[in-house]
Amino acid sequence: MKKIFTVVILFIVIFDFVSCKKSPTEPEVNTNPPAEDVWSSFSYPAFSYTDRDANGSGAYFETYVGDPDTLMKSLALQDCRVLYHDPGEAPKIKQISLVVDTLNGVAYTNGIAVSSEMTLFSSNYLSSIMSNRSKSAVISEIEGVLAHEETHIWQKNADYGSTDGWSVIEGEADAVRYLTGHDNIKRRSQGGKWTDGYTTTGFFIVWLQQNKDKDFLYKLNQYVGTHYEFNWDVACQHILNEAVVDLWNEYQAAIN
Numbered sequence: 001m002k003k004i005f006t007v008v009i010l011f012i013v014i015f016d017f018v019s020c021k022k023s024p025t026e027p028e029v030n031t032n033p034p035a036e037d038v039w040s041s042f043s044y045p046a047f048s049y050t051d052r053d054a055n056g057s058g059a060y061f062e063t064y065v066g067d068p069d070t071l072m073k074s075l076a077l078q079d080c081r082v083l084y085h086d087p088g089e090a091p092k093i094k095q096i097s098l099v100v101d102t103l104n105g106v107a108y109t110n111g112i113a114v115s116s117e118m119t120l121f122s123s124n125y126l127s128s129i130m131s132n133r134s135k136s137a138v139i140s141e142i143e144g145v146l147a148h149e150e151t152h153i154w155q156k157n158a159d160y161g162s163t164d165g166w167s168v169i170e171g172e173a174d175a176v177r178y179l180t181g182h183d184n185i186k187r188r189s190q191g192g193k194w195t196d197g198y199t200t201t202g203f204f205i206v207w208l209q210q211n212k213d214k215d216f217l218y219k220l221n222q223y224v225g226t227h228y229e230f231n232w233d234v235a236c237q238h239i240l241n242e243a244v245v246d247l248w249n250e251y252q253a254a255i256n
């Protein structure tokens, strides 16, 4: 009995010694290669940049953003990663033209031909934000506006002439702006309606993604792609099995 006891003690001591040879904090050697990023095969369109206000405030655009083509290329990938699961799902765009011009408003995006899109950025708007914001704040605003505008190039189209269609297009663009890191949650405010578009709809989409379905924006964009006559209530019933008014009321109470 005593001999068995001694053997047991010896075993425990040896086991303890052996097990202590490897520190529990020692990193495990991962023998699996890192998973390949599917987005490494993303096919970029051609980019072009034109400054139609080079003798005015447009001259400052490159001072803030550096190379405009590089910025638009970076935003293309960021936007598509938020909207799609893999590059094969993104639309095939051949050309994106960025034009800085003296415009009313902030920025616009238009299709100019099949697979060719133009984003216009207002040099008047640039002039107005340069006068009262820091350099980093101006850069953030330009990147945020262009993240929104480029979403219009990559997202699925709904009927822009209807309230529901317009609000899902503009809401998705601001949701993508936030989810790509180019907006501030401080721009979220209470009130309004889910069909108000822009940040009002955008932060609602973000909240649904973060609280109801982590794939909500993807599913919403896919749904828009097969439902040009978009309807918020039908879409939310389809994706989340809940009425949009109930989701909106829950969202409003949550951000109170």
Ligand SMILES: [Zn+2]
Residues within 6 Å of the ligand: 148, 149, 152, 169, 170, 173
């Ligand atoms: Zn827009």
